Amino acid sequence: MSVGVVMLVHTALHRAEQVIRHWSAAGCPVVIHVDKNVGRKTYDEFVASLSDLDDVIFSKRHRCEWGTWGIVAASQSASALMLKKFPAVRHVYLASGSCLPLRPIGDLKDYLAKRPRTDFIESATTADVPWTQGGLDFERFTLRFPFSWRKQRFLFDRYVELQRRLKMHRRLPDGIIPHMGSQWWCLTRQTLSAILEDPERSVYDTYFKRVWIPDESYFQTLVRLYSQNIESRSLTLSKFDYQGKPHIFYDDHLQLLRRSDCFVARKIWPHADQLYDHFLNEENPLKGAEPNPGKIDRIFSKAVERRTRGRAGLFMQSRLPRPGHENGFTSAPYSVFEGFTELFEDFEPWLARMTGTRVHGHLYATDRVHFEGNQTTFSGALCDNAKLRDHHAQLFLINLIWNTRGERQCFQFGPTDTQFASWDLAKDPNAQISVISGAWAIPLFQSNRNFSDIRANAAELQRIESEHISALRSSHAKARVRVWTLADFIETPMEALQTVLDEMGAKNLRRVTEAPKMADLTGFGQFLQNLKNQGMHPYLMGDFPADNAPAPARPTRRKPYLVR
Amino acid sequence: MGALTSYRLRLQRKRWHLRARRKSRELTSVIDRTDKIKPGDILVFSTFRNEDIRLPYFLKYYRDLGADHFIMIDNMSEDDGADFVANQPDVSLWRANGSYRRSRFGVDWLNHLQRKYADGHWTLVVDPDEFFVYPFCDTRPIRALTDWLDASDIRSFGAMLLDMYPKGRMDAVPYQRGQNPMEIATWFDSGNYTISKNHLYYNLWIQGGPRARMFFRDEPWRAPALNKTPLIKWDRRYAYVSSTHMVLPRGLNLVYDEWGGEKASGILLHAKFLDTFGEKAKEELSRNEHYANSHEYRAYAQGIADHPDLWCKWSEKYINWRQLEILGLMSKGNWA
Numbered sequence: 001m002s003v004g005v006v007m008l009v010h011t012a013l014h015r016a017e018q019v020i021r022h023w024s025a026a027g028c029p030v031v032i033h034v035d036k037n038v039g040r041k042t043y044d045e046f047v048a049s050l051s052d053l054d055d056v057i058f059s060k061r062h063r064c065e066w067g068t069w070g071i072v073a074a075s076q077s078a079s080a081l082m083l084k085k086f087p088a089v090r091h092v093y094l095a096s097g098s099c100l101p102l103r104p105i106g107d108l109k110d111y112l113a114k115r116p117r118t119d120f121i122e123s124a125t126t127a128d129v130p131w132t133q134g135g136l137d138f139e140r141f142t143l144r145f146p147f148s149w150r151k152q153r154f155l156f157d158r159y160v161e162l163q164r165r166l167k168m169h170r171r172l173p174d175g176i177i178p179h180m181g182s183q184w185w186c187l188t189r190q191t192l193s194a195i196l197e198d199p200e201r202s203v204y205d206t207y208f209k210r211v212w213i214p215d216e217s218y219f220q221t222l223v224r225l226y227s228q229n230i231e232s233r234s235l236t237l238s239k240f241d242y243q244g245k246p247h248i249f250y251d252d253h254l255q256l257l258r259r260s261d262c263f264v265a266r267k268i269w270p271h272a273d274q275l276y277d278h279f280l281n282e283e284n285p286l287k288g289a290e291p292n293p294g295k296i297d298r299i300f301s302k303a304v305e306r307r308t309r310g311r312a313g314l315f316m317q318s319r320l321p322r323p324g325h326e327n328g329f330t331s332a333p334y335s336v337f338e339g340f341t342e343l344f345e346d347f348e349p350w351l352a353r354m355t356g357t358r359v360h361g362h363l364y365a366t367d368r369v370h371f372e373g374n375q376t377t378f379s380g381a382l383c384d385n386a387k388l389r390d391h392h393a394q395l396f397l398i399n400l401i402w403n404t405r406g407e408r409q410c411f412q413f414g415p416t417d418t419q420f421a422s423w424d425l426a427k428d429p430n431a432q433i434s435v436i437s438g439a440w441a442i443p444l445f446q447s448n449r450n451f452s453d454i455r456a457n458a459a460e461l462q463r464i465e466s467e468h469i470s471a472l473r474s475s476h477a478k479a480r481v482r483v484w485t486l487a488d489f490i491e492t493p494m495e496a497l498q499t500v501l502d503e504m505g506a507k508n509l510r511r512v513t514e515a516p517k518m519a520d521l522t523g524f525g526q527f528l529q530n531l532k533n534q535g536m537h538p539y540l541m542g543d544f545p546a547d548n549a550p551a552p553a554r555p556t557r558r559k560p561y562l563v564r
Numbered sequence: 565m566g567a568l569t570s571y572r573l574r575l576q577r578k579r580w581h582l583r584a585r586r587k588s589r590e591l592t593s594v595i596d597r598t599d600k601i602k603p604g605d606i607l608v609f610s611t612f613r614n615e616d617i618r619l620p621y622f623l624k625y626y627r628d629l630g631a632d633h634f635i636m637i638d639n640m641s642e643d644d645g646a647d648f649v650a651n652q653p654d655v656s657l658w659r660a661n662g663s664y665r666r667s668r669f670g671v672d673w674l675n676h677l678q679r680k681y682a683d684g685h686w687t688l689v690v691d692p693d694e695f696f697v698y699p700f701c702d703t704r705p706i707r708a709l710t711d712w713l714d715a716s717d718i719r720s721f722g723a724m725l726l727d728m729y730p731k732g733r734m735d736a737v738p739y740q741r742g743q744n745p746m747e748i749a750t751w752f753d754s755g756n757y758t759i760s761k762n763h764l765y766y767n768l769w770i771q772g773g774p775r776a777r778m779f780f781r782d783e784p785w786r787a788p789a790l791n792k793t794p795l796i797k798w799d800r801r802y803a804y805v806s807s808t809h810m811v812l813p814r815g816l817n818l819v820y821d822e823w824g825g826e827k828a829s830g831i832l833l834h835a836k837f838l839d840t841f842g843e844k845a846k847e848e849l850s851r852n853e854h855y856a857n858s859h860e861y862r863a864y865a866q867g868i869a870d871h872p873d874l875w876c877k878w879s880e881k882y883i884n885w886r887q888l889e890i891l892g893l894m895s896k897g898n899w900a
Contacts, residue, residue, distance in 0.1 A: 241716075388784045
């Protein structure tokens with residue numbers, strides 16, 4: 001009779017009964033505290049149902065509301081009763097009605113017998129560990145909390161605010177250093193009785209009655225005054241989500257719980273029949289191992305992260321981040337090329353060959369979406385219809401990048417396209433944007449149209465592109481942007497291409513040996529001069545000599561020279 | 565301004581309640597087993613018309629999830645569906661002798677019955693061709709979800725409508741009574757949905773999927789809404805505004821997170837596109853009892869005549885909820 005269990009019960013009494021019988025059968029006396037909120041009749045039935053067990057007794061009932069003193073009062077009176085009625089008990093284990101022993105009770109007894117002077121209680125100073133949510137950690141001890149957090153949330157918040165503003169403080173009783181931790185502990189008779197029989201107890205009790213969530217701090221703080229040997233961890237596996245509510249275990253956690261080697265887990269869903277059947281009836285073949293809840297930890301911390309940060313680049317029915325809170329506008333890096341298909345005749349297939357990425361045409365073209373290979377639908381069943389795309393141009397991009405996770409996307413963009421996504425591209429840190437400004441003039445130059453039309457069109461395209469470039473250069477832009485004027489670019493096209501490809505970080509990329517075929521620019525300078533002569537000043541392509549085509553009609557193939 | 569808007573919406577909610585009461589005169593009880601409803605039971609509400617072929621599987625599906633009682637409204641069916649349903653021990657049935665359109669597509673009838681019977685219960689409002697999928701639905705009954713929602717102080721749970729379709733012509737494989745429709749309509753669109761927010765009611769407006777892709781290319785803004793909030797811990801003060809897309813008070817529509825996180829959400833598998841669909845579309849078109857002058861059905865009828873295959877090579881084949889979770893169509897949130 002080395003371990004006694006103090007059990008706090010408020011719902012699912014039939015499950016509590018099962019577990020109590022389990023503890024009792026293993027020779028552990030149980031003192032039960034039933035929440036006063038439980039009706040008289042239900043309580044009487046519960047007491048009657050356990051009347052056949054001698055070493056199961058009931059303690060004085062308190063009203064327990066979450067975050068209030070009632071739970072501490074309940075633990076106090078039940079533990080006091082335990083120490084008084086069962087003198088052989090060495091360790092007192094505080095559990096709740098939804099706790100479930102995972103290992104044979106014998107294991108727990110042996111474990112505790114080997115550590116007869118150790119108190120297992122999670123107890124961390126508030127100064128060092130950010131324990132809680134909502135900004136109330138140290139303030140739990142210095143403010144007053146007369147209002148219920150659950151039922152009078154508005155008053156609760158306002159009163160906290162008021163106290164902060166007036167810089168109101170409570171004085172801590174002498175000798176107390178606030179500690180917090182899980183409310184489920186296992187203490188030795190020595191420590192527990194020292195806490196309960198302390199001559200100063202009334203002082204402490206008065207103080208802690210006005211502390212917020214005292215069940216996480218009362219024993220955790222006082223134990224520091226008396227214990228000879230604190231092991232600051234809870235023997236009960238209990239995980240909390242980001243709002244401080246316990247995670248619940250279900251039938252599908254069976255294997256995880258089996259492998260966790262923990263002694264007791266909470267909180268178990270009352271209808272998890274498989275868990276109760278398994279752990280209460282079958283011997284769990286675990287011997288001597290230390291508790292190892294690592295895997296469960298990971299699952300639950302991932303769940304919390306999913307709830308608080310979410311998956312980057314995902315917009316869906318239960319995640320619609322406001323601008324600035326996306327935590328990644330898109331899910332993966334991608335490359336945007338502007339002016340390259342105009343300058344090079346076979347740029348898209350060349351790029352696909354060189355980098356092994358997915359290379360689309362102009363996704364935002366006005367006629368339709370030019371997916372790779374002119375497919376009519378693409379990954380995620382995106383449709384090539386321009387109206388559907390423009391119905392929500394932002395989400396089109398986000399969806400495309402999300403749907404193709406794991407494969408880098410490249411696409412063309414330019415002033416002939418719809419510009420709805422222009423700013424989104426500029427602001428997205430995942431975008432790598434390479435621009436040859438003024439390259440839109442090349443198709444005009446090659447076209448067979450009346451010069452007055454060309455002039456009007458050129459003026460429009462130049463306006464659009466210059467707007468787009470100013471977006472790329474604004475202080476809000478977070479994309480990796482590189483802009484060449486057309487004139488600069490054709491000076492050293494291979495070097496420029498090499499830079500872009502290097503930045504894409506394509507794997508196994510050797511030096512670019514094969515060049516895409518550049519459009520024939522003979523007479524292009526004169527074409528620009530003609531535009532100028534008509535009063536339309538094309539400035540985005542840089543300085544082109546008016547007389548003849550610039551030198552590199554064939555791309556320069558510079559060999560790397562090494563000077564030793 | 566905020567207070568004024570809230571007050572306006574409050575009045576609007578009262579108006580829906582009044583309207584529901586007025587429209588309740590069209591309802592006659594066929595069989596009332598509501599005395600069997602125990603506190604805490606999970607209720608399913610549904611309106612149907614000529615759905616005899618679908619009802620057996622519908623009931624089985626939700627019974628398996630752990631629904632305790634069904635409250636059904638039969639809108640003048642001409643087949644044996646009503647008789648079948650009336651003979652089920654866990655169903656209460658009403659007959660609605662009125663216009664579907666003028667009861668705002670059944671919402672008024674449902675609002676009335678929910679106000680009367682669903683107060684304090686978790687209620688699921690679904691059509692006979694909608695199948696609710698939530699995280700862990702293969703291992704945990706629906707009560708696990710509602711208990712968790714209760715513990716987390718969440719009152720409403722969102723589930724987007726996901727249109728399922730077969731590969732090939734819709735009428736290629738006939739649907740058998742009692743069969744799982746997802747055996748035929750196995751495919752869905754995984755990533756072509758658009759979302760915008762309604763700033764008055766706070767609900768999202770989700771569009772897309774095969775219907776937008778095939779039938780609403782030229783008028784994408786007319787494509788049907790896919791956002792739904794079918795699972796709510798009902799209170800007699802609540803009222804659905806437009807199908808289950810919107811509900812008042814508007815706080816119930818906040819089933820999404822705006823600060824980067826993901827709330828838990830589910831999916832309604834929408835097995836509408838079976839061989840029965842062509843018939844249905846024609847009938848509904850002639851009755852003119854659907855939304856926006858049956859624009860939707862007109863588009864379908866046209867689309868079906870042109871090209872009945874919704875499948876494309878990027879369609880995704882349905883496996884289970886985990887697949888939908890990974891694709892980002894639904895989320896576990898912080899339920900683990």
